[in-house]
Amino acid sequence: MSNVARHPRPAEIADWSLDRIMDRYVAKFGDRTADWDAFADANIEGYRRAQHRFVGAGASGKHDDGGIVPAGNFTLSIMLVPPGQGNAPHTHEVEEVFFILQGRCIVFIEDEDGNRKSAELGPWEMISCPPGVIHGYQNDTDEPVYLQVMLGRGKPDVAGFTDQTLFDTRQRHLGG
Template sequence: MNVARHARPAEIADWSLEQIMDRHVARFEDRVPDWNAFSDASIEGYRRAQHRFIGAGASGKHDDGAVVPAGNFTLSIMLVPPGQGNAPHTHEVEEVFFILQGRCTVFVEDEAGHRLSRELGPWELMSCPAGVIHGYQNDTDEPCYLQVVLGRGRPEVAGFADDALFEKREAHLS
């Protein structure tokens, strides 16, 4: 007989295995790409779609029951078309960009505008510490899929470095 060496969280303590599987398995075919996940996503150059798997991520959108509930991190897949990316931003937690398909240029920058960039391909990543301005850009002719992980189950909405975008950062929630 097997013995569980750790207690289940209180919210699932009495769940059947069927309930656990039903709520904690997510398939890509069931994910709906959200092209309006972020307030900057309607701006040319920042268009991308978020496929939410675990929690809302930095979009701040509420769990609609279709995503796996987040405990201590979020996970989503971003589809970044050619010529698109995201606006420079920060988080209060670590963020990881893991390239699954295609190529993407990741960057970090300081408040004086100095930027360092690296092109990444499949199975490569950038882990960006909290408070560091960062982002990514697809400078290729092919779409890029990247996995995004944030180090908190309910992170704050992305803190865009640009003042105008920062002021509108929650407009996509309505």
């Protein structure tokens, strides 16, 4: 009996061997480098965190293909968030999902008037933040948090920080 692929491979990998596909599309945590400078706000106390990129570049804007699985329609990374840290309130042009793997953190959404709704999430819990909704997270515990972050585009725009200073410096952070 033989297997039948019911959908064609994308043109760019149509003639690839299984070895080549495995080499390009498998990523292991131990091979990832913690990027503590992935975001314009990551050097500010309260927003320190490390990104471990797996699929695509994510909202860091760093589109380095070195060892990162190519993105089609989404990105995926793991964030290490030390105690007392989080990220600055921001928006995206696509949805963003925070899925807690280890630890507990507060996720929030805000409106332009400063109203905020928060929820504490633990392992195997998540929030999906719709496009254009101000959102973020904060680790208010004594333990590190690991969360999976997915964005709904292979090369999303850089995060739209609500803080004007961070928004103005995001391109400079990327070297542009």
